[in-house]
Amino acid sequence: MSHESDLTRLSATELATRIRNGDVTATAAVEAHLDRIEAVDDEINAFVTVCSEAALEAAAEADRALEAGEPTEGGEDLGPLHGVPVALKDLGSLKEGVRHTYGSALFADNVAEETAAVVERLEAAGAIVIGKTNTPEFGHKGTTDNELVGATASPIDIDLNAGGSSGGSAAALGGRMAPIATGSDAGGSLRIPAAACGVYGFKPTFGLVPDDGRPSAFGRKTQHVTTGPMTRTVADAALMLEAMAGPHPADPSSVPVEIDYRAAVERPIEDYRIAYSPDLDVFPVADEVRAVVDDAVGAFEAAGATVDEIELDHGYSLEELQEATMATYMTSILETATIVEEAHGIDLRDHPDEVSDSLLAMIHIGEGSGPEDLARSGVVRTGFYDAVQDVLADYDALVTPTLSRGDVGLHEELSSSAWDWPLTWPFNWTGHPVASAPAGLTERGHPVGLQIVGRRFGDDDVLAVSAALERERPWEHLYE
Template sequence: MARAPDLTRLSATELAARIRTGDVTATEVVEAYLERIDDRDDEINAFVTVCRDGALEEAADADRALAERDEQRASVSRAGSEVTHETGEDVGPLHGVPVALKDLGAQKAGVRHTYGLALFSDHVADRTAAIVERLEDAGAIVIGKTNTPELGHKGTTDNELIGATASPIDTDLNAGGSSGGSAAAVAAGMTPIATGSDAGGSVRIPAAACGVYGFKPTFGLVPDDRRPNAFGRETQHTTAGPITRTVEDAAVALSVMAGPHPADPNAVPVDIEYRGALESPIDDYRIAYSPALDVFPVTEAVETVIDDTVAALATAGATVEPVDIDHGYTMAELSEAAMAPYATGVIESATLLEEAHGVDLRDHPDEVSDSLLAMLDIGEEYGPDDIARSGIVRTDMYDTIQTILDEYDLLVTPTLSRADLGLHDVLETDAWEWPLTWPFNWTGHPVASAPAGLTDRGHPVGLQLVGRRFADDDVLAASAALERERPWDHLYQ
């Protein structure tokens, strides 16, 4: 049986297998992760809430369910009947496995849900989000809620509630945002799986900053049953996705989270074999490599790591060719087009918060970060004409990416243009040149950020893998091939 400290180094898939076979109990697994949180989170600051008592109760329930299953199977065997896989009630693919939830969107009824806001430090969710229900139905045990900037409004994780979250790879660096708590918790071994949400890179930015794997699925595959506005995530193509240490764990999580839901008007009934893609060869894949999406100021330190990683995809069998994207815009023009929908989206989030809870954030300047207040001010400057002009640029970018993917199976780019963002560094509200992520929220394509390695200063770098719409399995296949060629588990202590 694995010793408790070793359990937190195992993948979610292996943990689930060991729990099912009785090699370890769900209680032992949860206790090991709670101990890890106690040991590491004072330094990392990933968790807003730790569901200690609830997780231990759910682990005990998970152990009882397995004991009842095994007793039923033993009874069948004693009766002389054949024991099959179906004998006794089977358990889900994540039975007994801890999962952490981003404290924005991924509500669990009865658990504190703050939106990253100090004003909501005592707020408790009265409903459970669809993706959380699906994870729990698959047997996952919620171990806590993870830190996020207020309303997920920026690409770093820092707030007035609990402060900044550090990258476990280098605690002088920020974990990235807005799913920074989730990525840091996974990288530090405080949970094997965490949820994130992505409106401009909020899964992929922290995945890159923390050296873990983050997957933004094609828009519409993972349902969002948010209320009171079910249509609010369309302009910026916001979607939830998993953050894990292995590609296999992400595939398992996606197989659980994805699928149509009647409460989501954007849900699409597309069936994808997420786990089946993991062993697919990529010998016939043609991959386009854009070192900077033509205009992003990617540093030499990042590009050096990315070049080596792209070469590994070629070693794994793919044909990789450098390309010019030829979208025809300057960085300034793209940034201007990005600001209107994003800032007005933050205005929308604040408005819905006021409608639901009667709290106007502008009335509490001492309890709301300056960056969020600044973003709200910026959002008020834009009108429908600005959104319309932004849509023209967005359409051009969509058509350009589609043209690339008509010829190639995948497009790869750096996730971030730099890898040295300090724990308390403050980015300007218009710092669109840092992440190469948000154009793919415009387009809705599936994108993963995979660990590419470290700079010569030991800072983590991420590689984006962009697939055709609804070809999420191609992204997983290439990611798995890269992981086999250049394993990244050495990044985790």
């Protein structure tokens, strides 16, 4: 008997409310999403691991707690995500006892021995882990394809790649296989797949969402790597951020900043000033993408905000920016390989038949980047940071396209120097909060994302602007 129903169309906020009101059970919610996975994931390939049995057990326990009016195991009241299924990216979002592959064939049978802090927090809020989602090996590239389970398709057009590295999470959301999911972002890994799958991805200000990963706690600053929420609605992202954010003693970069994420979703933006950069001065944005973004930006004016088209005046060519990011990003990939060797005793370079060529190429480039290259990149990075800060001194938000093109094929191989595709990675230098929201479809039916950048720790402004876009240009039709 199939349990798939309209439950898979509900937002996490709506689903949690219906569960708490007794209109639907957590078991029914989990069963509906498991049936949806069975029905569509053979075509999309979003999941690496599906936790059917454990999820159903957790749902039954959630139903018993609600029926008995009991607090959770820790003694707290039922959380705001009580009974809501969550999909976890198979990189970083560890769940004890569940297979954790990092998207690598070398770790096909690896089982996590601990639960990551963000997953603990989501579960404490009542969320139920339904499975682990696909990612390129160690999240090294902007498309999702690996030697373990293959490529993940965009639910909007299965001939297109879901984007990466959080492609499985984005595809699971767009395909209605989960209402919320985790992602992580080192160069656009939340925002690229959000754009490619027509969902909402939020990269919070660096330090707000903690990372308790080991053995290295100090390797996430050069590129400002962070975990964040992926959802179909802005309100759900705010709900997830409320659960995930906050300082943690195991993360030396976490910060004790209080932000009212959920209230921001209802905030009007009539007094907001928004800067619109169609190309960050130098990116080759395709005409069909530019047309969709130009049109979407009109939503902010319809919501009462002032919008000005601007130039950042950062003064760098695209080639100069690319050269700088090659030093920072490829060094971070080399660092990942070093940490894998330290933690697991496996040198990725010794396994060319099992490790993707693109990852090995990036490691090789990283080996050629020395302290001088990083020092020079720091000058460029600072120049770009200062340019963004200058804009945000006069404006409440900066908006740009997320990607320069919307037609990356399912199995398309992008070179390690293909930095002209995503307009995302400069904001991993700067650490600003950035969301990618659905802007619409091109005439060919390809999804286009709109980046919304806020001041550092102005994550609530990013949510407010995003919510205004969603109200003016609803995008739920993308999930039919």
